Amino acid sequence: MMTRGRSSAFPKVVIERDTESEESSSSDDEGEDGPEPETSEEEEGEEKEQEGEGLPERGSGDGKEETLADAKKKGKAPITISLKKVCKVCKKPGHEAGFKGATYIDCPMKPCFLCKMPGHTTMACPHRVASEHGVAPAPHRNTQNPVEYVFERQLIPRTRQCKPAYVIPNQVSCAVIRYHSRRVTCLEFHPRNNNLLLSGDKKGQLGVWDFDKVSEKVVYGTIHSCILNNMRFNPTNDGMIYSSSSDGTISYTDLETGISSSLMNLNPDGWQGPSSWRMLYGMDVNAERGLVLVADTAGLLYLVDTRSNNETGRAVLIHKKGSKVVGLHCNPVQPDLLLSCGNDHFARIWDMRKLEAGGSLYNLAHKRVVNSAYFSPMSGTKILTTAQDNRLRIWDSIFGDMDSPSREIVHSHDFNRHLTPFRAEWDPKDSSETLAVVGCYISENFNGTALHPIDFIDTGTGQLVAEVMDPNITTISPVNKLHPRDDVLASGSSRSLFIWRPKEKSDFVEKKEERKILFCGKAEKKKPGKNVGNESEDDSDCDGFNSKGKRSKFSKKELICKSKRKVKR
DNA sequence: ATTCAATGCATCC
DNA sequence: TGGATGCCCTTGAA
Numbered sequence: 001m002m003t004r005g006r007s008s009a010f011p012k013v014v015i016e017r018d019t020e021s022e023e024s025s026s027s028d029d030e031g032e033d034g035p036e037p038e039t040s041e042e043e044e045g046e047e048k049e050q051e052g053e054g055l056p057e058r059g060s061g062d063g064k065e066e067t068l069a070d071a072k073k074k075g076k077a078p079i080t081i082s083l084k085k086v087c088k089v090c091k092k093p094g095h096e097a098g099f100k101g102a103t104y105i106d107c108p109m110k111p112c113f114l115c116k117m118p119g120h121t122t123m124a125c126p127h128r129v130a131s132e133h134g135v136a137p138a139p140h141r142n143t144q145n146p147v148e149y150v151f152e153r154q155l156i157p158r159t160r161q162c163k164p165a166y167v168i169p170n171q172v173s174c175a176v177i178r179y180h181s182r183r184v185t186c187l188e189f190h191p192r193n194n195n196l197l198l199s200g201d202k203k204g205q206l207g208v209w210d211f212d213k214v215s216e217k218v219v220y221g222t223i224h225s226c227i228l229n230n231m232r233f234n235p236t237n238d239g240m241i242y243s244s245s246s247d248g249t250i251s252y253t254d255l256e257t258g259i260s261s262s263l264m265n266l267n268p269d270g271w272q273g274p275s276s277w278r279m280l281y282g283m284d285v286n287a288e289r290g291l292v293l294v295a296d297t298a299g300l301l302y303l304v305d306t307r308s309n310n311e312t313g314r315a316v317l318i319h320k321k322g323s324k325v326v327g328l329h330c331n332p333v334q335p336d337l338l339l340s341c342g343n344d345h346f347a348r349i350w351d352m353r354k355l356e357a358g359g360s361l362y363n364l365a366h367k368r369v370v371n372s373a374y375f376s377p378m379s380g381t382k383i384l385t386t387a388q389d390n391r392l393r394i395w396d397s398i399f400g401d402m403d404s405p406s407r408e409i410v411h412s413h414d415f416n417r418h419l420t421p422f423r424a425e426w427d428p429k430d431s432s433e434t435l436a437v438v439g440c441y442i443s444e445n446f447n448g449t450a451l452h453p454i455d456f457i458d459t460g461t462g463q464l465v466a467e468v469m470d471p472n473i474t475t476i477s478p479v480n481k482l483h484p485r486d487d488v489l490a491s492g493s494s495r496s497l498f499i500w501r502p503k504e505k506s507d508f509v510e511k512k513e514e515r516k517i518l519f520c521g522k523a524e525k526k527k528p529g530k531n532v533g534n535e536s537e538d539d540s541d542c543d544g545f546n547s548k549g550k551r552s553k554f555s556k557k558e559l560i561c562k563s564k565r566k567v568k569r
Numbered sequence: 570a571t572t573c574a575a576t577g578c579a580t581c582c
Numbered sequence: 583t584g585g586a587t588g589c590c591c592t593t594g595a596a
Contacts, residue, residue, distance in 0.1 A: 089590050097590065104591045113590060122591085183593085275584085322583090324578090343579080369579075388579090417577045418592040442591055450591075475593070494593060 102450040127410035169502030184492030187481040200228030211499040220258035235287035246279035282328035288335035295325030317357040320344035331380040341373035362402040372423035376433040386424040412442040434460040439477040452476040
């Protein structure tokens with residue numbers, strides 16, 4: 001427990017004891033001797049309570065000698081501190097939230113952490129156990145305006161008439177690498193080289209990893225000075241990438257040399273304080289128009305000509321003034337359609353020919369911040385959004401309308417300041433345009449280990465089709481990307497990167513509507529031993545992981561982790 | 570084993 | 583509108 005100096009300028013502290021809870025708390029303390037008023041547990045509660053009262057500092061325990069009279073004499077209002085055990089979430093006594101083993105116990109005073117509805121906890125949430133969720137199918141739209149005409153005439157003919165089933169492997173292997181020193185923020189597969197994965201991190205570094213040779217990687221550290229938010233390949237030269245960053249620049253980088261030039265800098269005068277600093281988040285490349293589109297934290301969209309590498313036209317306010325635009329996506333078949341999303345709780349569809357503030361074609365309303373919005377990869381007729389209200393939404397321009405989503409899927413992907421925001425992404429290979437991948441925030445107790453799966457969701461039904469996890473990987477994977485051609489999933493989890501592949505081609509199974517498939521790595525997770533110092537991997541089937549489930553060699557060498565068997569829940 | 574801190578950002582007043 | 587506030591399942595280093 002930390003000891004701090006006392007400041008006499010602050011009110012005195014009066015401790016309110018609760019004998020009943022004192023007894024119970026000491027009995028909780030794993031067979032400690034008799035009631036002891038200064039258990040660390042109690043002090044922790046005391047500290048928290050005090051912070052809640054806004055008292056910055058206090059003495060280390062002698063506050064108990066202060067009395068109400070003392071405090072009154074000195075003209076300070078006394079602060080009463082409870083020694084009762086309190087819930088760390090709601091600060092109320094009588095219950096405690098947090099992990100009990102590998103199971104997280106919710107605070108009952110708060111709405112469900114998963115679906116955000118009051119009256120039940122995450123454990124009892126119907127969305128946690130149901131394999132399918134979703135709103136009623138959207139009503140048929142009426143075709144009145146010109147955009148709908150464009151949709152009907154140009155996009156509908158490109159959609160597949162019958163829906164082929166995607167296939168899911170039932171075993172995966174996982175390659176692991178760690179070269180980022182801060183958490184991973186974005187991933188991108190090379191458009192031609194099947195084994196090349198690009199990764200950006202919070203520090204602004206860019207990693208290039210040949211995951212087939214595993215050990216072949218390069219890290220470029222000077223492209224950006226802070227968060228690398230998005231990157232895209234130059235459609236006419238796949239040796240070059242564009243990247244947007246919170247340092248306010250777009251960099252144009254040669255992947256071979258790491259030499260980059262800055263196409264744009266929103267902070268030419270450097271740091272003038274937080275109010276004037278601009279960051280670039282959403283970015284995409286419009287190949288047909290030869291443009292890099294990028295949007296900032298003020299709600300503005302900028303266009304950069306890829307031929308001259310200069311900004312073109314004027315910045316357009318596309319989201320609420322002063323709000324961050326986190327995502328931009330150009331329609332894959334209709335280059336005049338642009339999708340944006342941001343912190344003003346909207347995803348918006350734009351006509352590139354008529355870009356002006358307030359001139360969006362559609363505004364897709366969400367209950368909270370929209371982390372990402374993507375057109376479906378082949379026809380571009382559907383939109384998948386990830387919002388911080390723990391819902392994935394599908395907006396269908398053909399079979400639904402743009403006034404309301406055609407489906408909402410409750411899924412845990414909350415905001416947390418320590419995590420890269422979750423983004424659900426389409427499977428670019430799924431011609432039925434239904435399969436999506438997204439990381440999961442809440443954990444599941446899996447053989448005694450709390451694991452955070454990567455979920456595959458059939459957006460057509462809301463069904464959770466598969467969950468990918470490995471008992472050795474206990475961290476959350478908010479960043480996920482499916483390979484454009486191969487059956488490969490890349491994940492960014494904290495500072496590590498993972499490549500998941502089917503163990504063998506023959507392992508593929510047809511999609512099954514009623515069955516939730518779970519596949520993962522080593523199924524037998526051994527209980528953590530007492531002798532933590534033992535780094536032996538003798539009893540491990542998984543290179544780089546020891547039997548304690550600790551990642552012992554991540555930073556020392558690159559690893560391949562083989563999955564063992566399929567596990568059903 | 571436990572503690573700490575990084576330092577983003579939505580929301581509230 | 584802008585500054586203060588406070589954060590429910592983090593992560594990894596000390």
